[in-house]
Amino acid sequence: MAELPFATDAIAPRLLAWYSKQGRALPWRQTRDPYRIWLSEIMLQQTTVAAVIGYYQRFLENFPSVEHLAAAPQEAVIDLWAGLGYYARARNLHAAAKMLVEEFGGEFPQTVTELQQLPGVGRSTAGAISALAFERHAPILDGNVRRILCRLFALQQPPRSSAAEKQLWHWAELLTPVADVHDYTQAIMDLGATVCLPRKPLCEDCPLSELCQAREFGLEQQLPLKQKSKPVPIRHEAALLLEKQGKYLVRRRPASGLLGGLWEFPTVSIADGEMAEQKVRLLMSDFAVSGDLRPLGNITHIYSHFRLELQLFQLSIDDFPQVAEAENDWCAAEELSQLALHGAHKKALEKLQGSGE
DNA sequence: AATTCGGGGGA
DNA sequence: TCCCCAGAATT
Structure with missing residues (x-):
């Protein structure tokens, strides 16, 4: 790997300090219940926070535990998901709940490898659950982190290419601290959602701006590189x-x-x-x-x-x-x-x- | 490696 | 319009 432009352990303290002052209060941040964290992570896949909050509350009122969810008919789960999109998530969620109850005795596994066995839980979601619910040293790579890393390291390739993906995961792992992983993970997602915006990033408000390579090269508006889009049929x-x-x-x-x-x-x-x-x-x-x-x-x-x-x-x-x-x-x-x-x-x-x- | 899978919001 | 969103599963 290329030589790093800054000390990787400089990132987490800055993010944590920023998060303690500027972090948003979101419903799933008050808990360490893996069920609630898992549910929030699934709902938030490719979905904005604003769209999720109401669904999250309503879902928990109907299914307050993984046992309740596992016992429900699939139609009831789908009905509560209606309007949120990506309905395979609801099917996978229900299937995973049954698996958790029947094969894991209702206890969530804590490692990324085990969590990834659950349908609907990929590498990033597994990392999020492991870090957020269990304080495990596990990285995530969601849209926020991807964008932040592309700018922080001034990555000059399309972020979805397999080479970029591998590089980004490597950086994500390097930057993830051993301590305070829950807050770090929430912090880096919050920074992407509120400061390191897709267009017109608010670099003046960013705790990482002094370290950001895109900022140094004046590329913060250009990165991450755009993917070429196909015409829609x-x-x-x-x-x-x-x-x-x-x-x-x-x-x-x-x-x-x-x-x-x-x-x-x-x-x-x-x-x-x-x-x-x-x-x-x-x-x-x-x-x-x-x-x-x-x-x-x-x-x-x-x-x-x-x-x-x-x-x-x-x-x-x-x-x-x-x-x-x-x-x-x-x-x-x-x-x-x-x-x-x-x-x-x-x-x-x-x-x-x-x-x- | 490319495609499938929603719906909403911001600029 | 276009782009993006706390991505994963399938082909």
């Missing part, structure tokens, strides 16, 4: 908003895959050259219903890797259709708003209610 779908006596037909998506376990109105995909209304009529024949479709317009919903264009069609019927009740459910309008619909269909519901239904 567009997917087309159509949804059938089937109404009978004020109730609408909804169903749960399959438990795995995109938006797993969330509710939606029956939906079909529209390939290039296909007509949405014709595909919806195929759906109608599945349900053995007929009548005039009423177009309700389009919804656009942005995902990280594609854009969804969703066409809406409403149909009111009188006869009770032959719908498999196991997979489908009739839901009144006021119930729909409480349902764990995914984002695009929440928008569809709003459009439906705005249309005078």
Whole structure:
């Protein structure tokens, strides 16, 4: 490895001193309960603090311990996760809770290696739990730390490349102190979230600015280097908003895959050259219903890797259709708003209610 | 090594 | 718009 531009043990004291004055008070910072720390770490994966706090509180009210979580049906876990995104996290969380109860006797393991056996717990999350709950000397490498290290060492390569990843982990390990690991870990994440910002870092407020190589070279605005982004494809779908006596037909998506376990109105995909209304009529024949479709317009919903264009069609019927009740459910309008619909269909519901239904 | 997986917020 | 967020699992 290249020669270090500063003494690595100079970092932690500066961060700790800064954190004791400027650190934020967050709900999961008051505890050393591994269950609560684990839950917060999973919820915070690729998710902002502001988005998580409400979910975190609500989740703990429903599942105050790993035993409660393990005993719950998976659907209940998904429902409490609805709106937070990345639903595999909820499935993995539930599976890990069962594993903890059944194989670990309800006790959390303390080492990174063991923690990484839990589904949904990778190297960084394992490090976080080990450091935060057990004061173990374990590094993390989340988005905050990655950005800070890229600047601190003026790393001139794309931070997601495998070479950079290896280098960053090495630095993360060097900087992580043996003592006060909990506070150090919270501190470095806080610094990234409030001072070493992606754009326009607040270097005047940074306790590491004197040591920062990017700052020394005037590169703090340029680093970390940007990854080149691909164009996002567009997917087309159509949804059938089937109404009978004020109730609408909804169903749960399959438990795995995109938006797993969330509710939606029956939906079909529209390939290039296909007509949405014709595909919806195929759906109608599945349900053995007929009548005039009423177009309700389009919804656009942005995902990280594609854009969804969703066409809406409403149909009111009188006869009770032959719908498999196991997979489908009739839901009144006021119930729909409480349902764990995914984002695009929440928008569809709003459009439906705005249309005078 | 590249892709999949959400939704929200800031500039 | 574009980018990022307390990343992990799958291909």
